[in-house]
Amino acid sequence: MKYNDKYPDAKLGIKVSLNLVVTLHEEQARPCVVCKEETRWFHRDIIIFHICSEECLEQYLRAN
Numbered sequence: 622m623k624y625n626d627k628y629p630d631a632k633l634g635i636k637v638s639l640n641l642v643v644t645l646h647e648e649q650a651r652p653c654v655v656c657k658e659e660t661r662w663f664h665r666d667i668i669i670f671h672i673c674s675e676e677c678l679e680q681y682l683r684a685n
């Protein structure tokens with residue numbers, strides 16, 4: 622599920638779960654490291670990459 626759909630009320634800069642963070646600024650949207658879709662979400666364990674959904678995170682973790 623896309624994080625945008627799972628957390629529609631997420632506020633910028635506020636953690637919605639232990640490891641999941643939405644970027645501070647709207648303009649910091651970057652392509653998801655897995656599917657290349659623009660996203661403002663990133664995961665603390667792989668903070669250098671943006672990641673858009675639970676599926677992409679799983680796929681990324683499996684491949685690395």
Ligand SMILES: [Zn+2]
Nearest residue numbers: 653656673677
């Ligand atoms: Zn993705």
